[in-house]
Amino acid sequence: MAEIGELLVSAVASGCIYGLMALSYLLIIRPTGVINFALGEWAMLGAFAAVALGSDLLVPALQLPHFVSLVLVIVVIAAIGALTEILTVRPLIEKGAPLLSPVLALLGVLVISLQVGTLAGGTEALPAPPPFGFRRVELGVFAGTPQAFYVIATAIVVFGAAWLFFERTIWGKRFEAVAINRRAAALMGINLRAVGLLAFGGAGAVCGIVGVLTSGGSGAFYQMGLPLAIQGFTALVIGGVGRVEGAILGGLILGLVEAFAARYLPIPSSLVLGVPLVLLILFLLVRPTGLLRAREDGI
Amino acid sequence: MRNAVCWGGALVCLSAIGFAMSSYHLELYQKLLLVATLAVGFNFLFGISGQIAFSHIAFYGIGAYAVVILTFKLGLPLAVGIVGGIAVSALLAAMVAIPTTRLEGFYLALVTLAFAQLLLVALGAGGELTGEDEGISGYGLPDFFDIPLTGAAYTPVIVFVLLMTLAVILRLDNSYFGRACRAVRDNPTAASAMGIDVARTKVIVFVLTSTLAAIAGMAYAFVNNFISPPIFELDRIFELLFMIIIGGTGRHAGAILGAVLLYSIQFLVEPLVGKFHPLIYGFVVVLVILFLPKGLIGVWDDIVARRRRAAAPGKPS
Amino acid sequence: MTGGAAPLLQVDGLTRRFGGLVAVDDLSFELGAGEILGLIGPNGAGKSTTFNLVAGALAPNAGTIRLEGRDLAGLRPHRIAARGIMRTFQHNMAFEGMTVSENILIGRHTRMRHGLFSVLAGTSGARTAETAAVARAAELIEFVGLGDWADADVGTLSFGQGRLLETARALAGEPRIVLFDEPAAGLTPAECDRLSDIIKGIAGRGISVLLIEHDMRFLMPLAERVVVLNFGAKIADGAPAEIERDPAVVAAYLGDPSGRIAGTAGDA
Numbered sequence: 001m002a003e004i005g006e007l008l009v010s011a012v013a014s015g016c017i018y019g020l021m022a023l024s025y026l027l028i029i030r031p032t033g034v035i036n037f038a039l040g041e042w043a044m045l046g047a048f049a050a051v052a053l054g055s056d057l058l059v060p061a062l063q064l065p066h067f068v069s070l071v072l073v074i075v076v077i078a079a080i081g082a083l084t085e086i087l088t089v090r091p092l093i094e095k096g097a098p099l100l101s102p103v104l105a106l107l108g109v110l111v112i113s114l115q116v117g118t119l120a121g122g123t124e125a126l127p128a129p130p131p132f133g134f135r136r137v138e139l140g141v142f143a144g145t146p147q148a149f150y151v152i153a154t155a156i157v158v159f160g161a162a163w164l165f166f167e168r169t170i171w172g173k174r175f176e177a178v179a180i181n182r183r184a185a186a187l188m189g190i191n192l193r194a195v196g197l198l199a200f201g202g203a204g205a206v207c208g209i210v211g212v213l214t215s216g217g218s219g220a221f222y223q224m225g226l227p228l229a230i231q232g233f234t235a236l237v238i239g240g241v242g243r244v245e246g247a248i249l250g251g252l253i254l255g256l257v258e259a260f261a262a263r264y265l266p267i268p269s270s271l272v273l274g275v276p277l278v279l280l281i282l283f284l285l286v287r288p289t290g291l292l293r294a295r296e297d298g299i
Numbered sequence: 300m301r302n303a304v305c306w307g308g309a310l311v312c313l314s315a316i317g318f319a320m321s322s323y324h325l326e327l328y329q330k331l332l333l334v335a336t337l338a339v340g341f342n343f344l345f346g347i348s349g350q351i352a353f354s355h356i357a358f359y360g361i362g363a364y365a366v367v368i369l370t371f372k373l374g375l376p377l378a379v380g381i382v383g384g385i386a387v388s389a390l391l392a393a394m395v396a397i398p399t400t401r402l403e404g405f406y407l408a409l410v411t412l413a414f415a416q417l418l419l420v421a422l423g424a425g426g427e428l429t430g431e432d433e434g435i436s437g438y439g440l441p442d443f444f445d446i447p448l449t450g451a452a453y454t455p456v457i458v459f460v461l462l463m464t465l466a467v468i469l470r471l472d473n474s475y476f477g478r479a480c481r482a483v484r485d486n487p488t489a490a491s492a493m494g495i496d497v498a499r500t501k502v503i504v505f506v507l508t509s510t511l512a513a514i515a516g517m518a519y520a521f522v523n524n525f526i527s528p529p530i531f532e533l534d535r536i537f538e539l540l541f542m543i544i545i546g547g548t549g550r551h552a553g554a555i556l557g558a559v560l561l562y563s564i565q566f567l568v569e570p571l572v573g574k575f576h577p578l579i580y581g582f583v584v585v586l587v588i589l590f591l592p593k594g595l596i597g598v599w600d601d602i603v604a605r606r607r608r609a610a611a612p613g614k615p616s
Numbered sequence: 617m618t619g620g621a622a623p624l625l626q627v628d629g630l631t632r633r634f635g636g637l638v639a640v641d642d643l644s645f646e647l648g649a650g651e652i653l654g655l656i657g658p659n660g661a662g663k664s665t666t667f668n669l670v671a672g673a674l675a676p677n678a679g680t681i682r683l684e685g686r687d688l689a690g691l692r693p694h695r696i697a698a699r700g701i702m703r704t705f706q707h708n709m710a711f712e713g714m715t716v717s718e719n720i721l722i723g724r725h726t727r728m729r730h731g732l733f734s735v736l737a738g739t740s741g742a743r744t745a746e747t748a749a750v751a752r753a754a755e756l757i758e759f760v761g762l763g764d765w766a767d768a769d770v771g772t773l774s775f776g777q778g779r780l781l782e783t784a785r786a787l788a789g790e791p792r793i794v795l796f797d798e799p800a801a802g803l804t805p806a807e808c809d810r811l812s813d814i815i816k817g818i819a820g821r822g823i824s825v826l827l828i829e830h831d832m833r834f835l836m837p838l839a840e841r842v843v844v845l846n847f848g849a850k851i852a853d854g855a856p857a858e859i860e861r862d863p864a865v866v867a868a869y870l871g872d873p874s875g876r877i878a879g880t881a882g883d884a
Contacts, residue, residue, distance in 0.1 A: 107540065
């Protein structure tokens with residue numbers, strides 16, 4: 001029983017990471033329709049930034065308290081997101097280029113980000129000290145590392161904020177309006193540029209958070225971006241592209257399936273990496289719109 | 300007859316160049332020819348038929364591994380290994396293409412991305428059969444009438460694969476089928492109204508180009524007589540995509556130009572940027588998408604068109 | 617109906633619902649060879665839905681659409697085209713990256729019978745078919761009057777020229793029937809006259825024409841027979857002159873906020 005409790009905690013923590021990545025995709029897809037494949041690499045940059053700011057590696061002179069470096073990482077990656085939007089996505093959208101063009105340009109940004117990250121961080125995995133130490137934490141039958149609970153708590157805060165944003169703020173409504181009908185939204189006076197900028201900046205911020213959270217658990221590694229990207233949009237496809245709840249639902253399902261498959265399925269551990277991929281392909285073929293439908297579909 | 304002479308001449312010339320090179324340059328040349336082969340096929344899939352797929356390099360890998368596993372791990376005759384590899388690739392391509400044709404464009408991108416990653420996972424977990432992360436080595440082609448097919452003597456095989464791929468793609472493109480592919484790319488609704496079976500066309504193109512990539516992969520397997528998973532990683536498909544975009548999406552000459560440029564330039568800039576040439580390519584591709592959407596070949600086209608207009612003014616363009 | 621010959625197209629009991637709304641209600645009509653049939657009705661009468669049912673863009677809930685006795689109902693658009701029914705699009709759906717000639721050649725897709733093996737092998741059959749296609753496309757470009765624009769990028773055409781391209785492209789499939797989707801929409805009066813002549817020329821070659829249209833000035837002089845729909849059901853079927861005077865038709869249009877039938881005898 002205790003074993004399942006531990007498994008659940010670590011599975012939910014992973015699921016929260018996947019859900020956060022899915023959220024970052026969603027923040028961009030909803031108003032612009034663009035799939036930003038570079039998000040995984042932005043999380044990687046966030047992880048390296050966390051290591052640089054928070055530990056004596058990479059930049060020995062800097063060793064800031066965790067929450068300070070968290071805020072700085074969020075700001076930096078959000079800025080990268082905003083800059084990307086202004087320089088590469090906005091000109092294409094305003095020129096009337098087909099939706100494919102910004103997606104391809106963002107693949108270029110993916111490669112640029114990956115290369116910059118590798119240049120700055122090197123090819124060795126860098127550990128980042130977990131902000132709450134290594135002791136085992138127990139909450140009733142659920143037990144795990146402090147980092148796992150920290151991840152879950154942070155995800156709750158971020159998803160809560162995202163939900164509030166979409167449900168209760170005027171900007172969230174603007175996002176939805178642009179998602180439903182871009183042209184009508186523009187005619188209603190909604191500033192499309194501001195929405196685009198906020199979308200990319202927000203997605204960057206969430207990626208930064210993912211980077212900080214994962215580096216505390218498993219360090220920063222230059223190739224961590226691609227698995228995160230795949231897990232992120234797998235979670236999104238499972239949960240449904242239409243809304244915030246879908247992102248976390250998909251993330252949790254993916255996390256749980258992955259953890260329980262690794263523990264209980266009689267397959268070699270090297271094949272476990274294939275579980276999210278198989279799940280993604282299954283969902284794309286059977287239910288590409290995901291489990292939850294978008295708000296405008298009437299649910 | 301004249302056609303056969305041209306193609307034959309190209310085969311001879313492109314193969315002969317290999318004999319004049321050092322073994323280091325020869326290997327690069329052979330790999331360049333294969334990259335150009337991949338570019339031509341991928342350009343037909345992505346640029347001309349409009350399918351966003353990240354599986355082209357995966358099929359390159361499937362072809363390579365299939366022929367090596369069938370022939371050297373399972374001990375079947377080489378001919379069976381080749382035909383078997385083609386069959387396996389075509390079957391897998393059909394399994395990917397058929398269910399995805401009814402989905403929107405980006406879904407194919409995601410499925411093929413997942414498929415490519417899944418292949419790497421499978422290769423890494425395949426035990427003795429796939430050699431896992433160390434790959435497979437220590438095999439080689441039998442002699443061809445007492446000529447060992449290594450080094451410069453192997454170049455004709457690669458050139459043949461390149462020219463065959465180019466010939467197939469050109470023939471398809473210059474026919475009603477090529478027009479149908481473009482129609483499906485540009486406006487599937489109108490294409491359907493004109494009698495084109497959109498799903499069937501997409502599946503045929505995907506299976507055909509993926510199989511051609513697999514054949515190129517088979518040729519690749521014997522360049523170094525060594526194959527391993529990192530050769531088929533996702534970075535390679537992004538590189539291939541960038542070659543197409545920078546050269547000129549949808550143009551055969553653009554694909555070859557992009558392949559030759561991006562493949563060669565990495566060695567020229569190595570002294571400056573080491574292994575970080577993808578950083579430059581990433582910037583260039585973003586700049587090309589923003590400012591030169593028709594690619595470098597588009598620049599060439601504009602120059603030619605301007606000259607033509609200067610020579611014969613007054614005709615509607 | 618022309619002559620005593622069996623009708624080319626026989627629509628019988630065609631019905632299509634969208635949720636609770638019956639868009640097309642038990643519709644039956646016929647189209648003879650070389651006949652020009654107009655399909656009219658006030659807004660929301662079901663003209664577009666009927667058009668889409670015949671073109672294969674929608675499947676009916678009930679009824680048959682028989683072309684020379686063979687039922688096409690529910691077939692997808694590419695199969696309908698293969699059977700000999702080609703269509704135009706109201707908003708001109710040209711293939712943007714290509715020239716006028718290439719667009720028309722795509723219309724010929726269903727007539728290219730040779731398979732991919734022939735294409736790859738470069739057989740004489742493949743070459744002959746291609747040469748014939750190019751020649752036919754050139755003929756059709758002249759027929760619609762786009763002769764100087766054969767190699768022009770379709771993006772350079774005006775909307776009216778685009779409509780001519782739609783027409784030539786549909787004809788390239790050597791259809792038995794051409795469906796025109798509001799062909800007069802967006803055209804200048806001169807362009808309308810020219811298109812009207814072209815449609816008469818098409819019918820004169822034995823090809824049937826079915827057109828849905830709002831513009832009565834265009835339709836009434838052109839159509840040999842008119843079917844009138846209202847709320848999805850047929851309320852009249854006859855020669856234009858009869859239709860204009862049919863009280864049920866007039867009532868249907870006067871009940872429509874857009875007013876009386878423009879272009880007919882009662883119009884000032």
